[in-house]
Amino acid sequence: EPEVTQTPSHQVTQMGQEVILRCVPISNHLYFYWYRQILGQKVEFLVSFYNNEISEKSEIFDDQFSVERPDGSNFTLKIRSTKLEDSAMYFCASRTGGPFTDTQYFGPGTRLTVL
Amino acid sequence: AQSVAQPEDQVNVAEGNPLTVKCTYSVSGNPYLFWYVQYPNRGLQFLLKYITGDNLVKGSYGFEAEFNKSQTSFHLKKPSALVSDSALYFCAVSRHNTDKLIFGTGTRLQVFP
Numbered sequence: 034e035p036e037v038t039q040t041p042s043h044q045v046t047q048m049g050q051e052v053i054l055r056c057v058p059i060s061n062h063l064y065f066y067w068y069r070q071i072l073g074q075k076v077e078f079l080v081s082f083y084n085n086e087i088s089e090k091s092e093i094f095d096d097q098f099s100v101e102r103p104d105g106s107n108f109t110l111k112i113r114s115t116k117l118e119d120s121a122m123y124f125c126a127s128r129t130g131g132p133f134t135d136t137q138y139f140g141p142g143t144r145l146t147v148l
Numbered sequence: 149a150q151s152v153a154q155p156e157d158q159v160n161v162a163e164g165n166p167l168t169v170k171c172t173y174s175v176s177g178n179p180y181l182f183w184y185v186q187y188p189n190r191g192l193q194f195l196l197k198y199i200t201g202d203n204l205v206k207g208s209y210g211f212e213a214e215f216n217k218s219q220t221s222f223h224l225k226k227p228s229a230l231v232s233d234s235a236l237y238f239c240a241v242s243r244h245n246t247d248k249l250i251f252g253t254g255t256r257l258q259v260f261p
Binding site: 128 | 192197
């Protein structure tokens with residue numbers, strides 16, 4: 034069964050450094066998402082991406098964040114200058130090109146630790 | 149604003165007994181409701197969803213959920229719990245003009261042998 038994959042599983046970085054989190058969505062999916070989960074808190078929506086454009090973003094997704102689909106398979110989240118409060122589990126998700134009711138399938142997550 | 153409440157941080161149940169994990173929602177318009185499960189060190193796995201139609205939705209691993217519009221609830225149920233069902237369960241909601249999922253805080257289910 035196709036799965037969303039994410040690399041790395043754990044990333045440790047120093048405050049102020051740039052990080053890139055990588056995701057490979059399910060191959061025939063057209064909508065892509067990033068969510069994050071700060072330890073002990075709820076899963077929060079960051080951004081949705083379709084047709085090489087951001088379709089929706091949350092207040093959390095400020096100028097420090099960017100997303101890109103650099104080729105036909107990868108979907109990346111870049112944090113330009115990490116802060117301590119960016120420490121969280123970051124989940125990538127994808128779905129088909131159907132209606133909003135289509136199921137989003139999540140990857141296993143990347144745990145980001147900012148020191 | 150949309151929101152989801154999972155009033156119980158943890159639910160404990162003996163193996164073989166029925167289980168219920170509660171979820172209530174607040175959304176303008178018709179809601180789309182989802183349940184996901186998270187096992188340790190794993191991502192979120194889709195269990196089931198309600199979009200429209202029959203209020204009782206059946207999903208993976210023997211789970212089902214009942215949509216109750218008057219009580220704005222979407223409780224997850226299983227007739228007979230297994231130890232392997234022990235995990236973190238998340239309820240989520242979206243609505244017709246967005247596919248952004250709003251998640252609840254999660255409920256940890258512990259099934260004891």
